[in-house]
Amino acid sequence: MQIQVNGEPFDAGKCATLGELVNQLGLAGKRIAIELNMEIVPRSEHESTPLKEGDSVEVVHAIGGG
Amino acid sequence: MSEQHLNDPLVIAGKAYQSRLLVGTGKYKDLQETGEAIAASGAEIVTVAVRRTNIGQNPDEPNLLDVVSPEKYTILPNTAGCYTAQDAVRTCRLARELLDGHDLVKLEVLGDQKTLYPNIVETLSAAETLIKDGFKVMVYTNDDPIVAKQLEEMGCVAVMPLGSLIGSGLGILNPHNIRLIMEEANVPIIVDAGVGTASDAAVAMEMGCAGVLMNTAIAAANKPVLMASAMRKAIEAGREAYLAGRMPRKAYASASSPLAGVIG
Numbered sequence: 356m357q358i359q360v361n362g363e364p365f366d367a368g369k370c371a372t373l374g375e376l377v378n379q380l381g382l383a384g385k386r387i388a389i390e391l392n393m394e395i396v397p398r399s400e401h402e403s404t405p406l407k408e409g410d411s412v413e414v415v416h417a418i419g420g421g
Numbered sequence: 422m423s424e425q426h427l428n429d430p431l432v433i434a435g436k437a438y439q440s441r442l443l444v445g446t447g448k449y450k451d452l453q454e455t456g457e458a459i460a461a462s463g464a465e466i467v468t469v470a471v472r473r474t475n476i477g478q479n480p481d482e483p484n485l486l487d488v489v490s491p492e493k494y495t496i497l498p499n500t501a502g503c504y505t506a507q508d509a510v511r512t513c514r515l516a517r518e519l520l521d522g523h524d525l526v527k528l529e530v531l532g533d534q535k536t537l538y539p540n541i542v543e544t545l546s547a548a549e550t551l552i553k554d555g556f557k558v559m560v561y562t563n564d565d566p567i568v569a570k571q572l573e574e575m576g577c578v579a580v581m582p583l584g585s586l587i588g589s590g591l592g593i594l595n596p597h598n599i600r601l602i603m604e605e606a607n608v609p610i611i612v613d614a615g616v617g618t619a620s621d622a623a624v625a626m627e628m629g630c631a632g633v634l635m636n637t638a639i640a641a642a643n644k645p646v647l648m649a650s651a652m653r654k655a656i657e658a659g660r661e662a663y664l665a666g667r668m669p670r671k672a673y674a675s676a677s678s679p680l681a682g683v684i685g
Contacts, residue, residue, distance in 0.1 A: 360476055361473040361474065361476055362473070363476070365476070380474075380476060380477075382474065385474075385484065386484055386486050386519060387474055387519065388471075388515045388516070388518035388519035389518075390511075390515065393511075395514055395515065395518050397518060398518070413473065413515075414473065414474045414476070415471050415472060415473055415474060415515050415519065416471075416472065416474045416484065416485075416519065417469040417470070417471060417484070417485050417486050417496070417498065417516075417519060417520075418446075418469065418470050418471075418472050418485055419445070419446035419447040419448070419449060419455060419469065419470065419485055420445060420446060420447045420468060420469055420470025420472075420499055420501050420502075420636075421445030421446075421447045421448075421468055421470075421499065421501060421587070421588075421614075421634075421635075421636030421637065
């Protein structure tokens with residue numbers, strides 16, 4: 356399944372949910388925040404949020420900044 | 422010792438802080454230096470940026486929030502790099518999710534890359550949306566007293582005028598405007614941007630600013646951890662001098678030693 360992650364095309368394979376995608380990205384348990392098609396998906400809902408072809412996912416974290 | 426003895430906290434959105442120095446976490450050599458500098462600064466409020474995670478790159482690399490822990494510091498996510506109200510609001514919402522509902526943010530909407538000067542129209546628009554959405558907004562702005570007052574009246578919890586351009590190290594270029602802003606303010610006025618060295622920070626505090634937010638002045642020093650310590654002292658010294666009330670300036674000398682009893 357082709358989706359977009361952080362603006363780049365991404366093969367999400369057989370990931371059926373956002374939670375599975377987070378696992379595949381190696382980001383399980385990390386301090387991240389996720390938007391699915393411009394809407395924030397709370398951490399508690401990652402597992403239950405389905406992914407579909409063409410979805411656009413943004414994954415952000417905190418980095419150094421002023 | 423001094424601040425505790427003075428019992429003179431900086432209160433932002435109802436929370437009291439002992440340190441009046443707020444620091445950023447950008448431009449450091451590595452996370453270790455970041456952590457050491459922040460510890461040396463004594464700051465309790467620490468800004469971070471929110472950026473896309475690098476997909477496919479070493480997910481085990483240390484995270485900024487492991488070094489600057491939200492349990493120990495008040496994390497202030499900023500919207501640096503945003504040029505529209507929409508992007509700034511989106512960034513704040515992501516930050517709130519990232520930090521488990523933490524709603525104190527630094528709003529900064531920029532105008533252009535050369536000056537990083539704030540775009541006030543977009544800043545006002547973003548502030549309005551964020552405040553309606555329940556955020557506590559500390560806002561980066563120019564040194565215009567009218568705009569500063571408008572931002573306060575909208576409900577911003579702190580107004581943060583620039584001393585000079587972000588990262589310029591030029592100090593406070595228009596202290597008269599900062600004074601005009603403070604005269605009318607009922608929220609903390611924090612100089613954000615422009616400080617280059619310790620004396621700049623002391624000047625801001627001597628004028629009566631509630632605090633100073635800085636990043637580059639520490640991170641770009643030859644020895645950032647030492648500069649962080651210098652800034653801590655400058656902020657404390659400046660605050661105490663402000664509270665002590667300086668002597669009036671005079672055009673002519675005034676002897677410190679008694680005139681009576683001079684020999685000869």
